[in-house]
Amino acid sequence: MKSNNPADLEALKIVTKHHAKEIHELDPRQNRMALVGTTHLVPIMNDHDCLPVHNFKFGSHPESRVIGEEIYEHIFDKGYDGCWRGCAVACAHGVKDFSPFTGPYQGKKVFVDGPEYETIAGCGSNLGIFDAQTILEINFYCDAYGIDTISVGTSLGFVMECFENGLITKDHTGGMDLSFGNRFNALAIIHQMARGEGFGAIVGKGIRNMKIIFARDYGADPAFMQDIGMESKGLEFSEYITKESLAQQGGYGLALKGPQHDEAWLIFLDMVHNFMPTFENKAEALHWFPMFRTWFGLCGLCKLPWNDIVPEDNKKTADRPK
Ligand code: SF4
Secondary structure: OHHHOOOOHHHHHHHHHHHHHHHHHHOOOOOOHHHHHHHHHHHHHHHOOOOOEOOOOEOOOHHHHHHOHHHHHHHOOOOOOOOOOOOOOOOOOEEEEEOOOOOOOOOOOEEEEOOOHHHHHHHOHHHOOOOHHHHHHHHHHHHHHOOOHHHHHHHHHHHHHHHHOOOOOHHHHOOOOOOOOOHHHHHHHHHHHHHOOHHHHHHOOOHHHHHHHHHHHHOOOHHHHHHHOOEEOOEEOOOOOHHHOHHHHHHHHHOOOOOOOOOOOOHHHHHHOOOOOOHHHHHHHHHHHHHHHHHHHHOOOOOHHHHHOOOHHHHHOOOOOO
16 A cells, blocks of 8 residues: 555545445445456346347347356355455456366366456357357467457457358368357367467458458458448457447447447446436546546556445435446
């Protein structure tokens, strides 16, 4: 606490104590992140038609219950797991002694750091892969290879939709069937991507580049790919169906970094809490929300305790979303 040179250490200690107490009381009643991490978002997004399924084509799926909190709560390593020792929420979770069934670590025992919601949605439901173990394996290899699970999931979703619609064929994929749900070939692409080989090397260039390559080299329809390629500013969308939430959609379009889930994460306030029912509320939030989030980042603070746990007296405040 002292190492950050706070202006008033005693005041900080008092605030921290109150803050931690409130979180310890409210998290078990609200999201249970200390037990299930952000996997609680899977059923919530599914219920609100915001969970990406088959390259963002659908917003929910009956099998989503097998890749959400109900399953991962039992798989996660038990006990406290926070990004740092003092975090009162401790939503980081992992899986011990996982044994990958593909790739260079096949058959060995590894630790998987996750999965979190975005990985489950991007590399699970968005690919039609409703299998908790495969999602763990994709999570592990993306971490091991140093590649981002959101860009991997959204890029593979685009590839699978292109494949199912005949824009690309086995002639282009090295003989691989890349229909939705084909978990072994999804993993094979990730291994290729990391090695910079085969069709995986093309997928690793991201959606914006794939649109150019597929049109130029394979004769794929650019207009169709423009409709199904979930990228903006060259970055793949993070894992929320935005047509249900104008605020989140606006955030994806306006965020400086592209459609990521840091500056732009109004989905919960907009869809789940319904804190901003009017167009004016949503438009105003697109101004203040990114500034709050950026401020948290600049101060080295995590946004989750502020964003995901709602104080009980919030309903009495004049400006509930903030
Ligand atoms: S710092 Fe944030 S992300 Fe990390 S465990 Fe705490 S609440 Fe979760």
